[in-house]
Amino acid sequence: PMITYTDDTGESRTINATVGDSVMETAVRNGVPGIVAECGGSLSCATCHVFVDESQFGTLPPMEAMEDEMLWGAAEDRQDTSRLCCQIKVTDGMNLHVTTPHTQV
Numbered sequence: 001p002m003i004t005y006t007d008d009t010g011e012s013r014t015i016n017a018t019v020g021d022s023v024m025e026t027a028v029r030n031g032v033p034g035i036v037a038e039c040g041g042s043l044s045c046a047t048c049h050v051f052v053d054e055s056q057f058g059t060l061p062p063m064e065a066m067e068d069e070m071l072w073g074a075a076e077d078r079q080d081t082s083r084l085c086c087q088i089k090v091t092d093g094m095n096l097h098v099t100t101p102h103t104q105v
C-alpha cells in the first residue's frame with residue numbers, strides 16, 4: 001500500500017506503508033513532517049489532522065462520532081474532507097493521498 005503525504009508547501013512524500021498500521025503511524029515512523037500526533041493515536045489530541053483527497057474520501061470507512069467531535073478542536077479549521085489520520089487504517093492495496101494542514105498546534 002502507498003500513502004502520499006503532501007505538505008502545505010506542496011511538497012509530496014510517498015511511503016510504502018504496512019497493512020494494519022494507521023496513516024498516522026506510517027507518517028511518524030517514516031519521519032513525514034506535518035503530523036504531530038501528540039496523543040499517540042488515542043483520539044484525544046487532534047494533531048494528526050489531514051485532508052483526504054476529495055476523490056478518495058468516500059472510499060474510507062466512515063468516521064466514528066468521537067473522531068467527528070475531536071475534529072472541531074483541530075488547530076486548522078476542518079474541511080469536508082478532514083480526518084484524524086490515527087483513525088485511518090492502512091489496508092491491502094490502498095493508494096491514499098492526504099494533505100497536511102499548515103499547523104497542527
Ligand code: FES
Nearest residue numbers: 041045046048086
Ligand atoms: Fe491524537 Fe490522532 S494522534 S487524535
